[in-house]
Amino acid sequence: MVALAALVPTPGGDPVALRVWLTRAGRFMNATTTNSLGVTDDARALALFLRDRAQRSPHTLRAYRTEVRRLIAWCEAHRRGPLSDLTRDDLLAFRHTLGPAGSSGGATFVVPSRPNAARSSKPSRSDASRRRALAVISSLYRYWQKTGYLVINLAAELSGGGGARMTWTPARILPARVLALCDTVTAGARPPALSVLVWARRCAIWSLYRFAGVRLAELEWSAEHGLPRLSVEPGATPAVGPARGSSGTTGGQWTLHVRGKGGRLRAIPLPFRCAPVLRDYRVLRGLPAEPAPFESVPLVHSEKRDALGHSGLYDEVKAVLQAAEETVPSGDASTRALLHAASTHWLRHGYARTLVVDHAVPLPVAQTLLGHASVQTTAAYARTDLTQLRDFVEGSFPDVCSSRSMLPGGSSAS
Template sequence: MTTIWIDHGVTPPVPVPTEVDAALAYLGHVLGHPCYERWTLSRMKRSFVSLGEAKKIKPTAFGLLLDHPEAVEWWERGRLRTAAIEDAPDPSKVLTALLHTHRRRFRPTDGIMPARSETVGDAGTWIARIESKQTAELMRWLARGGRFVNQQPGTNTLAVVEDLDALASFLRERASKSRHTLRAYASEMRRLVTWCRDRQLGPLSDLTRGDLLQYHRHLAQAHVTTDMAGSPTVKLPAPTTVSRAMATVASLYEYWHETGYLIANPAAKLVNGSQKRTGYSPQRFLPPALVTACDAWALTTVEKSEDITLLRRRAIWALYRFSGVRLAELAWSQDTGLPRIEAEASDRWTLHVHGKGDKLRSIPLPMACVRQLRAYRIARGLPGEPGAAESVPLIHGFKGGSLQESGLFDQVKSLFCEVAKQIEHQDPGQAALLRAASPHWLRHTYAKSLVVDHKVPLPAAQMLLGHASVETTAAYAKTDLSQLREFVDESFTVDE
């Protein structure tokens, strides 16, 4: 029986063409990048204004056509590769690899189109957000109800009696509007479930108020972690981190109680309401000397390198360094097609991201960033300038698809550790600080540069940073004691 692949990335889901060339053309259209292209000199003449333009846009393929009758471009692991026809892979193998890479979007059937009810998301789709690798095991653990589950259909408006369905409903209704909220909620649910399983507690609807208080104490405890260099470090969670985790747990039980799934709310008034950030004062910045050292690494180590691993790392550094985006905002989303780069001209690039609160944001990029991104794109086999209709992951993964948050985090930390090694003998204190830094420090550094160093108007800085409140942006001005000292000295001069 012929296997039919279904594209679940569109509504309603549609079958992928069964013929190989047609399927590759379809994938190229919906994925936004070429998947398998055959080039001859005659096609080059038809496709471009001149052979000179063809050589500029397709230099590798053009060079191969000087010695071979046909060249092939194909997409493999996030890169456009090129080879002579006799060295290129079979198109059917390229198609199979692409379908496997995007297996969350393209799913096989045995020759029968699935019913409509089978193509829409169910509980498993939401639970997979919590645990993507062992989803089935987590679903089995959740497929039961605890002592507080309401068995009366007249008052249980969720009409379910297992945590599996009740938790999926919570994520669907409370977190689906923002991928950042969904990611945060899923992370906290994973942490709570892990804690329960380690102590043989559960299901979630069976936890008492005492259990949740014990979980609260667990979150606030210091723990030992290992940095990128392998050195153990004792870390005490920030109060805001603990509060945020408990607020998510409280939201879950509040939702379950309000919808009638639970007969009691063990988390009632367990946490205070939302706390205003009146005392917010960001402190984690990279000193200018360390930023300069990282910039120097990007220039000296990578400038003449053709190693795409280093070029990718430098591009990631440049994006966080020169755009001030949050870690998750550089993680590619197939649903939104973001983040993406728009090029109005060769030196006017804009980064578009999907930020917190489901808000879109546009950030102009300086030429220092554009040059590094262009070199990375060319190494991937992409044109130096992004096209208007281009829809490819901004940062590719070597195993296919895109580099997500954990991978982006690791790349920045790797750069920090490389630079820390270089400066260790000169300034061990600064090297230790750099090893402790995270990508979010670059966001704070970017914000401080705007508000303090360059005195950008607060409303403009707020737009660039994507802050919901201008008070958050203004907080960066409160952190520079040297500027306050300058203001005081100028205001109170004494003639001697």
């Protein structure tokens, strides 16, 4: 069961009252055998949704809980509910309280402070926050309908996700020169305070986030699925130049296998520059230099337990960013600020931009590598730089001035 106290709208809220409110079922709950969740109340159905869709990432779980709290607060303020009893008109009314699309204010939403207490109004949020709220609620009702808990998806088309993706443009991207500073850190000397093993682990973690474009949670070990894991295709050779590990021997082609959002599996080819780093780390761990087929061990170890967790992975990447920040002159405040703010997801954005903008990788291929549900999300990276788009346009409509019929005096015929 989900911790219901975490869903209380405010610190003064009553978890017992919330439990009573949630442990109900509305008219659209499906009590037949086609209900694959096997539960008959909203509280348990909500717990399963959070487990299946958000449990792997604390950040995602926190965001989902926030938006569910917001909908519950709206229901209490307007005497609606339970969640499985809301109509489409109810959800449209809730959407209206978030403000119109493309606005950053004007409308209000109501959040109850305590049971039987006066309601207070707060200004609506940014358009990005509005889209996130609707996406979470849409995901909840879609999950309930697909698993058979509800007989119908009342939130269909509520979020307008396609339009949102068309307007979203990633902005948190480290420039190539700044990424090069970080690469220099991991290619440099080991800090005296770190053991050889811990330093090798940090370099391996950086290499995977930097050159595989994975989400933070995708490198977190799952014993249930045996993922993430590495595989090596033996006898392969690089397309350009030799691939040699620290021992000087030619290596194979490495692939990272992860389980992403929605449980989607994907295999990400790693560039050959990753192989020496990963091989050295594995040897120091006491593992074979290259993984055996279907090897099932944590990809990244912890000193205290088998696998390094979510926060540990994040901290190792931040340590590289911080070390790079310390090499930047104090007068270069903008670069220092970028490195200070950056995180693992900035590396994912940078990976995507390198594919889409710098190397014009076909969008369906980039979508597969990144694990995007929609190619529209992948296409958003093309909007981060007009140079490539301008080149495409120029190539499609070349200059034909030389073929025009020119009138005496150099003017063109109209």
